[in-house]
Amino acid sequence: MVPPGTPRRHELTENARMVIRYDPESDALAFSPATRPGPDGVAVVTARGGHWCLTNLHAEDTYFVENMETGGEFIKVAPRRADIPIPFELARLVIPVQRGTGVVNVFGPEPRFLAVSSVAGRTTNWPRLDERCxxxxxxxxxxxxxxxxxxxxxxxxxxxxxxxxxxxxxxxxxxxxxxxxxxxxxxxxxxxxxxxxxxxxxxxxxxxxxxxxxxxxxxxxxxxxxxxLPRRRVTGPQEPVPSRAPAPRSRPGR
Structure with a gap:
């Protein structure tokens, strides 16, 4: 887990837990492997074999877990919801804090897939879309x-x-x-x-x-x-073009 803006990284073994804490004075998130969350705890991340779980310790605020690999996919974690499974391998946990939002990136275990021989060859029920249209x-x-x-x-x-x-x-x-x-x-x-x-x-x-x-x-x-889609145009601040003529000397004040 890596909070943006800091180089810290915490590795969790299977069934290990990490408490996410919030310090209102510094407006920063911190981590603790303590078994008890404490009064400043806001969430608990638990590592599992094929996924990870999130516990929302807040009494009123809903947390969001966004899939960093697929845009638009997210999970809402209701207040006081315990050990909800998160299937995203690369996830962004969004926690509302007093001065905005706190974000924690969670890198879950690699996904597991069945062998090809054990998968039933059924026709998909999703509609077929023509990418040329x-x-x-x-x-x-x-x-x-x-x-x-x-x-x-x-x-x-x-x-x-x-x-x-x-x-x-x-x-x-x-x-x-x-x-x-x-x-x-x-x-x-x-x-x-x-x-x-x-x-x-x-x-x-x-x-x-x-x-x-x-x-x-x-x-x-x-x-x-x-x-x-067409390539997006870069619209941002441009560097000023240097003047070809030398700047005139300023006259000394009279």
Missing amino acids: VYFRVLVALCEPQLRGGPPGAVPTVMDVIARLGGRLPQRLSRAAVNHHIGYLATHKLRIGEWAGVSDGKRSYWKREAIVAMALRSGLVEEAHLGL
């Missing part, structure tokens, strides 16, 4: 913020999608075209009405959020698909 690129553009580590609710608008796909498609998409692809994904491909148990007729923003949530949770869109 425009609707799939629209879906990737909608999922991009969360694939790049943005918050779960970060879903681009229709105009954001149009601007993001500009330059890669032979013809610039219109607002009506993007809405058509979103409706096609929601109604025919992903069938989010059946999946979410709601009727059709919702506004576009609801459909955008629903198809992004389903695509990311089911693994239909992954970080590798970001290569289908």
Whole structure:
């Protein structure tokens, strides 16, 4: 476990526990292998054979555990919830503190997989998406913020999608075209009405959020698909261009 900004690292053996503490005076997180959390303890991490567990010691605050490998995937840990299993190998634990949030990175055990011979060769029930179609690129553009580590609710608008796909498609998409692809994904491909148990007729923003949530949770869109989008322009502070002419000498004050 590594708190950002510090080089400290703590290794846990199987069934070992580590208490995460918060010091309000220094506004910093600390770690202790003590068996009893104490009054300043905020969470407990326990190492298991194939996963790790988290205990939320707070009486009111909910903690979030984000998957650092797959954007948009997270687990909520309710107050006073004990030993909830966390399946993420690389995770970011977000703890609210007095002056913001405390973040702890947890590197869990490597995942275990069954042998190929013991896996049943069944046909997948997830929908098949054609990565060569425009609707799939629209879906990737909608999922991009969360694939790049943005918050779960970060879903681009229709105009954001149009601007993001500009330059890669032979013809610039219109607002009506993007809405058509979103409706096609929601109604025919992903069938989010059946999946979410709601009727059709919702506004576009609801459909955008629903198809992004389903695509990311089911693994239909992954970080590798970001290569289908145009390269992002770097917009940041530029270094000033040095003047070619020498600066004039300042006259001494009279």
